[in-house]
Amino acid sequence: MGKKRIAVIPGDGIGKETVPEGLRVLDAAARRFGLDLHYDHFDFASCDYFEKHGAMMPADWKDRIGAHDAIFYGAVGWPATVPDHVSLWGSLIKFRREFDQYINLRPCKLMPGIRSPLVRADGSARSAGEIDFVVVAPSARIVLVEQKSGFLTETPDGLVKKYSGKDKVVAVQLGRTLDALRARLAPVVQGEAVAIDYLLYCPDYTVKQSGTAGLPPERIVDERSRERLCARIREALPEEAPRDVLAHKLRRFFEVDRHYVTVAALKALADDGAVPAAKVAAAMKKYGIDPAKPAPWTV
DSSP: OOOOEEEEEETTTTTHHHHHHHEEEHHEEEEEEEEOOOEEEEEOOOOOHHOOOSSSSSHHHHHHHTTSSHHHHEHHHHTTTTTTHHHHHHHHHHHHHHTTTOEEEEEEOOOTTOOSSOOOTTSSOOOOOOEEEEEEESSSSEEOOOOOOOOEEETTTEEEEETTTEEEEHHHHHHHHHHHHHHHHHHHHOOOOHHHHHHHEETTTTOOOOOGSSSOGEEEEEGGGGHHHHHHHHTSSOOOOHHHHHHHHHHHHHTTOOOHHHHHHHHHHEEEEOOOOOHHHHHHHHHHHTTOOOOOGGG
């Protein structure tokens, strides 16, 4: 494999922190697999650049990075200094349209040595590889995948799951989750229509009578069809004209939890004595996290 040129653009906010660490990962992968990577660093496509030049990027931006094999872009947006619609349309959306980047591909994998805040139902830690999927999002649509594992039973009231001796109807739980998601999205989308589809995923249970589950059969992926989960997600995301601004709002809504995940990871390291506890407090102050409020994934 020949030399690969990568345009490195830290951008804004957390991008300035994660890009240097990401380059360390790329360098390690290059050494491991014999890759020849060359980095070119650029300061545009950031709100700092906008404050100095009155634009997110120079007029010749495409000439400067268009011949590269890839763009390593950290993050964009700092509403306190530049409105989102200015920063977004002046950088990220230009990249997407000029380079025909029509897929938003997001791998999600739990790596060895990382203790995830997303634990099993019994509270035990998940092992490496237990979280391993890829999200492909070409438009501003949402698919909610509700996973139910363990003690499931089909009853006249529908599919139920046992929690500490109490039976809860899965269809009712799913409905409440959808209602809660819509309520939390309302101030973000500000009246703009958002399509939210859903799937029930039961990886270790076979639904015997789909009619008694309380959900349409096409919305259930059970043990027999779990290998088709990704295909079912794709089917629930039909092709449509992308709505870039709405998609950006939704991305920011779902990614806001990244700060909580960062703090949770630091706390796990602090509990193990790998980092000082003061680092956790400093991160919470930096990201504006109220210690009295629960983490978003628990509510």
